[in-house]
Amino acid sequence: MARFTPKVVTANALIEGDVVYLTADNRWTRRHDEAELIADEAQAQMRLAHAVAQGNIVVGAYLADAQTGQAGPEPTHFREVFRTRGPSNYFLGKQAELI
Amino acid sequence: MYSYSEFDEAFVRARVAQFTQQVARRIDGSLTEDEFRPLRLMNGLYLQLHAYMLRVAIPYGTLNPRQMRQLAHIAQTWDKGYGHFTTRQNIQFNWPKLPDVPRMLAALADVGMHAIQTSGNCVRNVTSDHFAAAAADEIEDPRPYAELLRQWSTDHPEFQFLPRKFKIAITGAPNDRAVTAAHDIGLRIVKNDAGETGFQVLVGGGLGRTPMVAMTVRDFLPVEDLLPYVEAVLSVYNTLGRRDNKYKARIKITLHETGKEAITKMIEARFAELRPLFGGNDQALLADIRAAFAPPAFRNAPVDAYDAFYKADPVFRAWADTNLAAHRNDQYAIVTISLKAHGQTPGDATADQMRVMADLAERYGHDELRVSHEQNVILPHVHKSDLPAVHAALMQAGLGTANVGLISDIIACPGMDYCALATARAIPVAQEIASRFNDLKLEHDVGPLKIKISGCINACGHHHVGHIGILGLDRAGVENYQITLGGDGTDDAVIGERAGPGFAYDEIVPAIERIVAAYLALREGPEETFLQAYRRVGLPPFKAALYPAEGTRDAA
Numbered sequence: 216m217a218r219f220t221p222k223v224v225t226a227n228a229l230i231e232g233d234v235v236y237l238t239a240d241n242r243w244t245r246r247h248d249e250a251e252l253i254a255d256e257a258q259a260q261m262r263l264a265h266a267v268a269q270g271n272i273v274v275g276a277y278l279a280d281a282q283t284g285q286a287g288p289e290p291t292h293f294r295e296v297f298r299t300r301g302p303s304n305y306f307l308g309k310q311a312e313l314i
Numbered sequence: 315m316y317s318y319s320e321f322d323e324a325f326v327r328a329r330v331a332q333f334t335q336q337v338a339r340r341i342d343g344s345l346t347e348d349e350f351r352p353l354r355l356m357n358g359l360y361l362q363l364h365a366y367m368l369r370v371a372i373p374y375g376t377l378n379p380r381q382m383r384q385l386a387h388i389a390q391t392w393d394k395g396y397g398h399f400t401t402r403q404n405i406q407f408n409w410p411k412l413p414d415v416p417r418m419l420a421a422l423a424d425v426g427m428h429a430i431q432t433s434g435n436c437v438r439n440v441t442s443d444h445f446a447a448a449a450a451d452e453i454e455d456p457r458p459y460a461e462l463l464r465q466w467s468t469d470h471p472e473f474q475f476l477p478r479k480f481k482i483a484i485t486g487a488p489n490d491r492a493v494t495a496a497h498d499i500g501l502r503i504v505k506n507d508a509g510e511t512g513f514q515v516l517v518g519g520g521l522g523r524t525p526m527v528a529m530t531v532r533d534f535l536p537v538e539d540l541l542p543y544v545e546a547v548l549s550v551y552n553t554l555g556r557r558d559n560k561y562k563a564r565i566k567i568t569l570h571e572t573g574k575e576a577i578t579k580m581i582e583a584r585f586a587e588l589r590p591l592f593g594g595n596d597q598a599l600l601a602d603i604r605a606a607f608a609p610p611a612f613r614n615a616p617v618d619a620y621d622a623f624y625k626a627d628p629v630f631r632a633w634a635d636t637n638l639a640a641h642r643n644d645q646y647a648i649v650t651i652s653l654k655a656h657g658q659t660p661g662d663a664t665a666d667q668m669r670v671m672a673d674l675a676e677r678y679g680h681d682e683l684r685v686s687h688e689q690n691v692i693l694p695h696v697h698k699s700d701l702p703a704v705h706a707a708l709m710q711a712g713l714g715t716a717n718v719g720l721i722s723d724i725i726a727c728p729g730m731d732y733c734a735l736a737t738a739r740a741i742p743v744a745q746e747i748a749s750r751f752n753d754l755k756l757e758h759d760v761g762p763l764k765i766k767i768s769g770c771i772n773a774c775g776h777h778h779v780g781h782i783g784i785l786g787l788d789r790a791g792v793e794n795y796q797i798t799l800g801g802d803g804t805d806d807a808v809i810g811e812r813a814g815p816g817f818a819y820d821e822i823v824p825a826i827e828r829i830v831a832a833y834l835a836l837r838e839g840p841e842e843t844f845l846q847a848y849r850r851v852g853l854p855p856f857k858a859a860l861y862p863a864e865g866t867r868d869a870a
Contacts, residue, residue: 230341231411232365271343274361292791294363294730297739301364302731304659304741307394307409308364 222259223250223281223288224266225298226273234298234309235273237266243273245313247299248287253278315378315682316461316606318426325469326423329430333357334416341413358429359415362734368407368418369432374442374460374484375403377683379672384425386668392418397668398732399653399661401687401725401774402481403441404432408732430468435476437467437548443485443492444686447609448648448694450640453503454511456486458603459540462596466541473548477555478563480548481520484513488805493687495519495528495807496779498565499547502805506534513540517547517577518569521773525809526566531578537600539585542592546585550577610680612643613697620698630705632758633716638701641694647701649679649693650686651708652715652723656752660726660744661689670711678704687776688725690718720757721765721830722748725776729769729786730793736769738786738793739819743767746823751830760830763844766801779803781845782829783810784822795822799829799856800848811853813860825860832859 224237235243236250244250253259259278266276279295281288290296301308318326333353340350354360358369370385377385385405389397392414393407400406410418422428431438440460447455463482467473473480484501485492494500500516513535519528535543551565554572562571569577624631639648651671653661663671671691675683678700684692696704708714717723724747727733729740744767751757766780770787777783783798794816801810817825830844832855837847848856 227361227365229347230413232361232409234364270347274347293793294788297730298363302408302741303739304662304731304745305394305396 219254219256219259220280220291221252221254221282221288222278223247223252224259224262224276225250225279225295226266226276229270229272229274237262237276241265243269245309246287247281247290247295248284250281250288252281252283252288315376316457316603322426322465323423326426326428326430329357329428330416330419330423333419337412337416352434355433356430357415357419358432359410360433360734362408362732363730363736364732365409366412366415367732368410368415368429369400370405370407370422370427370429371432371439372403372405372427372685373464374440374446374457375444375684375686376446376457377685378681379676379683381425381427382668382672382675382683384421384427386665386672388418388421389668390665391421396662396664398659398728399663399685399689399691401661401689401727401776402439403444403685403687404439405685406728408728434474435478435480436474437463437470437476437480437482440464440467441481441483441492441497441687443487443490444684444688444690444692445491445639445648445694446486446684447607448641448646449487449489449491450642451489452487452642453505454486455607456484456492456501456503458600458607459501459503459513459537460484461603461607462541462600463544465599466545466596473552476548476552477557477568478560478565480551480565482544490803490805490807491686493776493779493803493807495805496521496525496776496803497528498551499544500528501540504534510536512536515543515547517581518566519807520564520566521776521778522564523561523771523773524564524566525773525778526570527807527809528566529569529574531574531581538597539589541596542588543581543585546581546588549584549588550580554580610682610695612646612680612695615645615697615699617645617698620701623702627702629709629716630702633705633714634701636716636720636758637718643695645698647696647698649696649701649704650718651691651693651713652717653690653713654717654723654748655712655715656717656722657745657749659741660724663691667711667713670707670713674704674707688723690723717748717757719762719764721751721760721763722757724748724765724767725780726767727769727774729767729775733769735772736786737771737788738769738795740767740769740775740784740786743784743786743795743819743822747826750823750827756830759840760834761840761843763830764803765826776803777801778809779807780810781848782826784826787816789816793819795819795825797825797829797860799853800845802845813853813857815861828859828862829856832856
């Protein structure tokens with residue numbers, strides 16, 4: 216079996232559609248570096264189940280690869296990097312809102 | 315132009331009311347996402363990478379100024395001030411918030427527009443030639459048939475749960491500007507030997523992961539057989555189409571798995587059953603629709619001012635040479651407004667730009683606007699004497715780019731800047747190619763060249779039919795771009811050939827530059843276009859230009 220790599224739980228907010236991440240204290244944050252970085256596979260599945268159960272707050276929860284960074288967890292795949300900031304053609308989305 | 319009948323109006327209003335309730339029930343928790351998702355998709359509402367996205371249909375690409383202004387109003391009020399015109403004659407708003415969507419739909423209904431059937435496994439927006447009713451080469455305006463198909467397919471109870479989505483395109487001109495051969499059904503208006511009008515019917519075209527050029531199943535279908543025949547095709551597809559495998563569910567696969575002969579027989583048999591059920595009401599309706607598409611009252615006035623301006627002003631001349639097309643009335647021209655300013659996002663217009671285009675259509679364009687699958691906006695009927703004024707107004711609004719049909723007039727899907735399905739970005743690749751060739755001041759020398767970019771294998775950016783096609787993929791966690799060459803989306807549709815291994819994000823623009831340099835070096839003269847040159851010499855010289863290191867290795 217493939218070795219488990221660290222994950223964060225991510226989804227989109229039901230009302231705004233914004234990308235959100237699950238924190239260790241059960242909040243939904245817009246900031247990737249505030250997310251809970253989960254190193255254990257069983258724990259990741261439990262946290263995902265917790266997220267899926269909040270279907271009236273968030274939509275489409277899934278586990279995304281992440282790693283430890285300077286300010287907190289950082290995404291490893293480019294798709295997840297784009298989700299932390301917004302589109303590249305305009306200064307819109309998180310890159311404009313989370314300064 | 316067609317305006318809603320009381321039935322259309324009542325239906326769209328009822329749907330807005332329903333969806334308003336559905337959104338309320340989703341927000342208060344009465345509906346789960348699994349329950350809500352098919353309802354929102356039926357109404358064009360997607361959840362994308364960063365936000366919701368609302369896809370609004372622009373049936374057969376035709377808009378009036380009031381509608382264009384309403385799109386501007388929606389962009390400004392509930393979105394971030396712009397809209398994205400797509401490759402299927404839709405407009406997408408990229409940032410709506412869920413509670414605002416019912417108001418957006420109500421605002422659309424106010425001007426006879428909606429987002430119904432812009433998603434899901436149903437008959438999607440029927441697309442058409444964006445030069446319809448204006449082009450000099452046209453046999454007949456295809457839009458009355460497109461409108462008939464729209465009315466027939468909207469909420470058609472038998473075809474709401476097809477095996478997969480279903481796209482119909484129709485053209486009235488022999489020069490196919492609607493990519494009909496890449497649609498589930500492509501209709502081309504033709505005349506038979508007796509001089510009667512009918513349709514050449516193509517079935518089973520499509521791009522995506524299995525690109526196919528459609529096959530002709532009828533060389534001549536009489537006009538009055540249109541609805542029963544299309545219904546027969548859909549009915550056979552609905553029965554045979556594979557629901558077990560999403561990737562094999564489109565009619566192109568059904569056709570190939572069943573065989574053209576067998577499926578044609580089944581279509582004809584079903585048609586024989588259906589034909590008698592159409593008692594002529596469809597033809598009465600068609601007659602009413604036709605009346606709504608009566609041509610405008612063209613002005614009869616001198617065009618000397620245009621000729622003088624053309625001679626005197628080189629900027630105007632460059633624009634006129636690329637952005638105007640021949641109108642069937644020789645005092646008129648078809649104006650293509652480029653939404654491809656160098657370095658900008660293909661197909662995007664700000665709310666202010668939409669208003670400028672609406673004003674110009676009202677003042678100089680007989681109240682008509684079109685959007686093209688090539689992501690530009692068209693003023694189909696402009697008297698030549700008004701062209702200098704139109705050009706000046708467009709320049710002021712950042713809409714005067716003289717590049718239609720050139721290398722910077724790129725089709726690009728939203729790609730991974732917006733789309734949840736994308737595997738790589740498309741928009742910045744388009745922006746950088748356009749900026750690069752603008753810096754080189756080469757594009758007018760290069761001449762007609764269509765680059766089309768898709769950010770995933772679903773091919774919304776039509777890369778298979780680009781003279782140069784670019785497909786963005788995720789290769790081991792890195793964006794990677796594959797190049798296809800020699801594709802063509804016109805009447806002689808051809809799927810491009812893959813050139814070889816893909817290129818990294820920072821290698822793709824130089825790779826395109828090498829292709830263009832190779833073309834300039836090998837063409838027989840400026841009159842030989844890229845596509846003609848490619849057809850003459852084939853892939854090898856371009857491959858050698860793309861992969862020079864490998865050539866050296868082979869030689870050694």
